[in-house]
Amino acid sequence: MSGDGHIRVVVGEDSFLIREAITSLLESTEGIELVAACEDVDALRETIEAERPDVVLTDIRMPPTHHDEGIKLATELRKTRPEIGVVVLTQHAEPGYAALLFDSGSEGRAYLLKESLKDRAELVRALRAVAGGGSVVDPLVVEQLLAARTRREDSRLASLTRRELEILGLIAEGRSNAAIAERLFVTKRAVERHINSIFLKLGLREAENVSRRVKAALLYLSGENADGH
């Protein structure tokens, strides 16, 4: 992050329409500095090397193969530039892609649906979170997972209270305890109590930082073991 608190962002998006929309959105947003917008993954890679942005905001599918370039790039940057945050943008409300993204670690990674760009605050939250090493999962994806999970009668989630489910969803979206307390109009201590109860009921080990909690929640939600693979 630059000295004045601006987040420097490089964009990778092959669709002209979306690239224009993102560009105008970022340019009109306080505290965000758009460094460059690239059309394909090779140009994006070069720009990242040249500009060293705080965050890369990239589409998943891009030329040359139009498959999962964005996720591959995130995995690559984890090794080469671990300090750079990555927000992947996608049309896939697919928990499996989020799992692929977090496979190499969830710190500084966010999984956002393109349509969530309509909510400027949501985008800024994600950019700030990954710039600070945090994680975010699109609320639509989390909602989808939770909706399915709560429909399953023998799910361990069935033992959670309404309030606990609500808090789990917010955890999965990458919100801090303080943010959750603020949103639910309760004290931070109350949130912590709820979280301990949730982890106890889900049989998850105590987790310290936010990103591990996100990963644990996400992995649990997407049907894998909470301990990872």
Place this chain on the structure above:
Amino acid sequence: MSTHAAAAEALERRSSQVLALTLAGAAVSCCVIWLGWSSPLISHPHAASIIRGLFVATYVGAGAYAWSRRPSSQIGPLIAGAGFVYAFVALAAVDAPLPYTVGRVALAVEVLYFAFLFVSFPRDRPSTRVERPFVAAAAGATIVVWTVTLALVETLPSGGPLIDCKPNCPSNALQVVETPDRVTSALGGLATAFTLLIAVGVITLLSRKAASATLIRRRVVVPLLYVSIVFVATFATYSLVSQLSDHQPSAGLRVAGVVGAFAVPLALLYGQLRGRLFAAASLWRTMGRAGDRPVTPGQMEHFLAETLGDPSLQLLIWSAERGAYDDVGGQPVEPPEPSASRSVTRIVQAEAPSLALVHDAELDDDVEAVRGLGAAAATLLENVTLVQELQASRARIVDSAEQERHRLERDLHDGAQQRLTNIQLKLARAREHVPDGELRAELAELAAEAATAAAELRALAHGIYPALLHDAGLAPALRSVASSATIPIQIVDRGAERAQAGTELAIYFCVLEALQNVVKHAGPEAVAVVTLSRADNTIEFDVQDDGAGFDPAAQGDGIGLVSMRDRIGAAGGTLEIRSSPGTGTTVRGSVPAGDPGPESDRAL
């Protein structure tokens, strides 16, 4: 005229010839019975005459049958001929010197005739360098011995079990010079000795043939060998006994001789039948050995060479495209011109060339077996080709369907979905610039509408082609499905690894269908486990639930089982569904993994 019509006409002509032969045989055997019916020369003339008549009928019948089965060979008429020659032997039952003499000479001819037939079998003429001189020498010696005998003796040598008049036989009608009894007895012994010598020669040649013959020929010859040993032994013993003593040989010996004579034509027929059975059984065994795998032309060539006992046998396969023959390796090759040592047997099916067998000319003897095996091989290979073509065309359909789905999903993703997203973003920006009021509320309504449309379009694109399947493979794509499912689903990946796109798509949709069945039919408490694994180059998968189960017989293929089978079958795999009420359902399948494609095109 087409070859087909010509062949049909030839067949018709042949069957009328066979009928004529059969009728002639019936007439002749009636004559034979009539000749001996009240003969004073033989004991039990009625019974003996009927046996003689049956003897003629048996040979002619067997010959007619063989002729109808092997029209290209003269072996049938040859067998029938033995019956007709015997009709002359039956003249010996007439109590007068001339017919008796003719009958007795006919018996000597009959012995020669048998020698010729046995030595030639299963061909219709003697063929080797040993067989021809043997038959010629036997004929020459018989002529010399019998000319001398006829000229000099008063009482002709004993005629074995079939002419059995001793001691009341008429005298030799053709005697020229009176000679003492000693000469008669010496010449009789000589004639009998010659007969025995011929018999021993025949058995020797038959044994040799049986020992050196191909697998198939051995099976044809061996029954005749055994029967002729018995026949010749009894005939010889009988002749010796009746030559050396003045009494008739025992009834047992006579019965044995008659049985032996009857057994010969049956052995000839049985041998040929056995050859065909052996060929069929060999073919069956080869198919069995090939198991579920299709028989390759190379295996077929090896099999034909082994069965026909000709290691040099070459199988040529007609290529309809080129209008010429290929060898088993698919290389163009011209069948050689038939020569003294090499023959070409062409198999024609449905009036079109199919196979050609290039083989040792010696196999021409067994041309029926070669043709039979060749026709069976052609049918088998054609089936294999059809199955492979079907597999290939199904694979092409699966591939093009996969590509089409992929293309549709991509078009949606790059087109409609991007535009809709853009609309959503523009709507949001517009709202930011519009003050609270009616317009802002309308924009919010529009935005909600657009979000619903976006969600529906996303679901549609995902249903058409799950992008994650392509990017990450079966297990992640199915985990994603599991995470959004309404029942607990566990995905266990035991190292299935990536496979060809068509294979993965087929398995994905099959598992999806099975999981939908679990959700719909297994009951609210059901839990499903999907297991993926790999064995060699095959992906194996199963979907197990602990739900209500069903009776497959009663349910039939009503619940999407057909479409599951079709998908898996089209990808070249197999599917098995096991269920019974109360024990849950298991859907298990395996599909060839194929080539996963370039690594660069794949995720992570």
